[in-house]
Structures are given as structure tokens and as C-alpha cells.
Amino acid sequence: MPIAELQAVTKTYGPVAALRGIDLTIQPGELLALLGANGAGKTTAVRILLGLTSPTSGSATICGHAPASHAAKLRRGALLQVAKVPETLRVREHIELFSAYYPKPLPIADTIAAAGLQGVEKRQFGDLSGGQKQRVLFALAICGNPDLLFLDEPTVGLDVEARRTMWKHIRGFVARGGSVLLTTHYLDEADALADRIAVIDRGRIIAEGTPAEVKQQGASTGLEDAFLSLVRQNNSIEEVLQ
């Protein structure tokens, strides 16, 4: 059974069709990278799988449960693109608070180490640099020791070393059997981490496969060129259909 699944999902916001019939599965132990231009529908798909918004039609499940159910919430962690946490709470307090919500959280020290937050545990969130804030959000995503992680552009604003550290921890999470849905605009990141890639364009999946297969579909040896070629191809098709 897939750990997460979208079946024939559409989502419209007034005149905007954010998702136009999406099928997506995440298997246990795999990292699926969802790639797409700004506005393609990535965050919308993630928000539906988190139960933060409902599909207009189609269905979404987490381990067979409704995404908004308590059972689903205990099994997943998330780092969202636009996350709001209290500015005056200290780093360690944030992690303690989130960990307390889960039945089998990681030891606090493990979470702090995995997110590279040693030395700033006592600082208030509002006083942290952009990259440090991003690390706190990563810590809050993993502290519950979830089976499934949603990482929506997790490495935005991180320096090279911090990005590589986060990659290491994402790989470690997958190696221990965890599943990940990752969105990123850094295609080297997707190439380095993904078992499978799905390319989304204007609310539709236009290519899917291993990184090697997606490169082949986009007729390029590099993921970035393959991605651009697939999106351009789809643009031409959509223009003809209009």
C-alpha cells in the first residue's frame, strides 16, 4: 500500500485551476521529488496531503487514512514554504513543544543535532538568521519521528554547507525507512536525493520516473535541461489544445 496517494485530484480557486486531475503515489521508503515552475501546483498538492485544504474532486489518503485525521497527523511531519511559529519562543522550547505532541518523538538532542542547531538552542526564533530559521522548521518536521515527511522547498536560503547537512539528514531519514515528498527549485538537489521525480506543469503531471528516466524523457543528460524541455513541450501541446 502506498504511504500517500492522490487520485484524480483537482483543485480550483475561483477561476484558477491549481490542480487538474493529478495521480500521485509515494511508496514506503522512497523520496519523491515534485518539480515544477512557480505556480505549477506543488504546494497545493502538499497542502491537500496534509489535510490543510480539501480537493475540489478526487481523493487523498495517508496510509489509507484521511489526511486531516489524527491517525494521519501522527505519521507525518512537514516543513512548509510559508510557516509561522511564535517569534519569542526559544529554539529548544519550540522543539520540546512539538515533540510533546507525538507518541514516540526523537530525543530532543537528536533532533537538535540532525537539524544542526547546536549552539542556538537558547535563542528566540525571531532573533535567528533566515537559514537558522529554516533549520528550526526542519527540526519541527522531523522531531515526531514520522514515517512520512513533506518538505516544501526545505533548503531555500541555506548556505552550501547547511544544504549538504540537510541532504545528509534527509538521506538518513530515507535510509531508516522513511518516505519523503520533496519540492525544490534546485534540480541538483532533486537529482542528488530523489528515487523518483514527478514533473508538474500547470496542475498536471507531465513526466514521472527515476531521475535517469526523466532525463531520458526530456532528451538531456542534465535534469535542468530535461525539465525545461519537458515544460516547453507541454506548453506547445497546451497551446494547440486551446
Ligand SMILES: Nc1ncnc2c1ncn2[C@@H]1O[C@H](COP(=O)(O)OP(=O)(O)OP(=O)(O)O)[C@@H](O)[C@H]1O
Ligand atoms: N489559497 C489560494 N487562493 C487562490 N489561489 C491560490 C491559492 N493557493 C494557490 N493558489 C494558486 O494556485 C496555483 C498553484 O499554486 P501553488 O502554491 O500550488 O504553486 P507552487 O507550484 O507551489 O509554486 P511555487 O514554486 O511558487 O511555490 C497558483 O496559480 C496560485 O496562485
Ligand SMILES: [Mg+2]
Ligand atoms: Mg510552492
